[in-house]
Amino acid sequence: MQLLQSILKTWRWNLFTSLIVDDFRSWRGIDLQVASWHVQKKLASMDNSKHVGVMLPTSGLFPVAATAIWSLGKTIVPINYLLSPDEIAYIIKDAGLETVITVGPMLEMVGPLPETVQQLRMDEMSFSGLPPVRRSVRQDENALVALLYTSGTSGRPKGVMLSEGNIRSNVEQCCQWSGFNKSDSFLGLLPQFHSFGFTVTTMLPMSIGAKAIYCARFNPRKVFDLLRTHRPTAMLAIPSMFNALLNSKSGQSDDFASVRFAVSGGEALPDAVFEGMKKKFGLIINEGYGLTETSPVTNWCRPDEHRRGSVGMPVTGVTEKIVDEEGNDVRWGVDGEVRISGPNIMQGYYNLPEETAAVFDDQGFFCTGDMGQLDEDGFLYITGRIKEMMIIGGENVFPREIEEVLSKHETVSAAGVVGRPDLSRGEVAVAFVELVDDATFDEQSLRSWCRKTLASFKVPKSVILLDELPRNPTGKILRRELSALLEKEMSS
Secondary structure, eight states, X not given: OOHHHHHHHHHHHTTTSEEEEOSSXXXXXXXXXXXXHHHHHHHHHHXXXXXXXXXXXXXXXXXXXXXXXXXXXXXXXXXXXXXXXXHHHHHHHHTTOSEEEEOHHHHHHHOOOOTTSEEEEGGGOOOOSOOOOOOOOOOOTXXXXXXXXXXXXXXXXXXXXXXXXXHHHHHHHHHHHHTOOTTOEEEEOSOTTSHHHHIIIIIHXXXXXXXXXXXXXXXXXXXXXXXXXHOOSEEEEOHHHHHHHHHOTTOOTTTTTTOSEEEEOSSXXXXXXXXXXXXXXXXXXXEEEEOGGGSSEEEEOOGGGOOTTOOBXXXXXXXXXXXXXXXXXXXXXXXXXXXXXXXXXXXXXXXXXXXHHHTBOTTSOEEEEEEEEEOTTOOEEEEEESSOOEEEXXXXXXXXXXXXXXXXXXXXXXXXXXEEEETTTEEEEEEEEEEOTTOOOOHHHHHHHHHTTSOGGGSOSEEEEOSSOOBOTTOOBOHHHHXXXXXXXXXX
């Protein structure tokens, strides 16, 4: 059954059952369906494009908007509201958006959208009464239903094209692998523009009739209140969230007693956080793995198979291999690039055929750019990254993007950026700079300069002055040597 049809069927079968609780209200099946019809009617009258932007707080509004978009045969483009105005404007232009579905408080936070795009304000709509009901468009499994933008190597976001079959397959894979059913309840802490928040804590529970509890803005005290009130059975978060919960004074020893499946993803889970959550709350956090390009889940360590440091075996239908630099399979226990095949693998990058071709090998496997190894039982361990990107608070950040901004400052001759481990955010960016002749080094001024252009999480935590950046014979800055310098400085 198609994803859309499965969600709509769930809503019809649960007309008077609370399926979603968010910061604003409780949503029954009938509330979700009627609201979706209203949005569908409004959108049909104002938008002729194929793609529709969505910039909403984590809430029941998101699946309402998504189903309205899909019912019209259009593609949803979730917009990361943590990006800078320039990055948001780029996504709007690149995706060819005529309309962005949003709410007033979101616009107050991110600032005005480009004048070229219309706004469908859900907070200004009335969902009372029954609008004319349109027949939903049925889309085949290859139809493009979601365009999720992630950071590109050039610093520009690139659109990951996910088909109906990609997302539906990943929902089914997660359910089969983890045994999720309608008796489960999901605590949704990740924003719904995030691939894990999109698929696992939104589309999955909506498809099977499980309850979803959403928190629009992560706050430890609020999260503990939700845990005690709703007793969820599943939660997915990034390590920095688990770390914040661990260090909060609001937590009580039995707060996680109902949670049978706690998953950490996006970045490696620090040992201190794992051991701390286990000791303080009795919670065993299992790690998972996936990328936006894989819809996203490829691996989950199930509770009954927990292996510390492993992201588990591949979920049903996913095939993995570890290869060396020549693309040859390596034996278990040996590091190599992780490559993945399965029905959940993206269709490609939007309007980027060369970049799409570059990430698939001659056997059709997706090349993740991540280093890893398999043990003799097939459990995957991620050991490093081939790509030079940093993962800050679960978001991909490329050094080149920050370097280009710094290099535009009048005092900077050249810049090199590397990641530094950080307990709360996984990594933070650290910048090294060379100055132009006779320039004065002012770290705060350089960080303020970055803040004007970059999203806050991309701004370097610190800026370090060097007389000369390390380079290879062709003049390329050697980030590996910068990382070594940073490590030496941290240990001294």
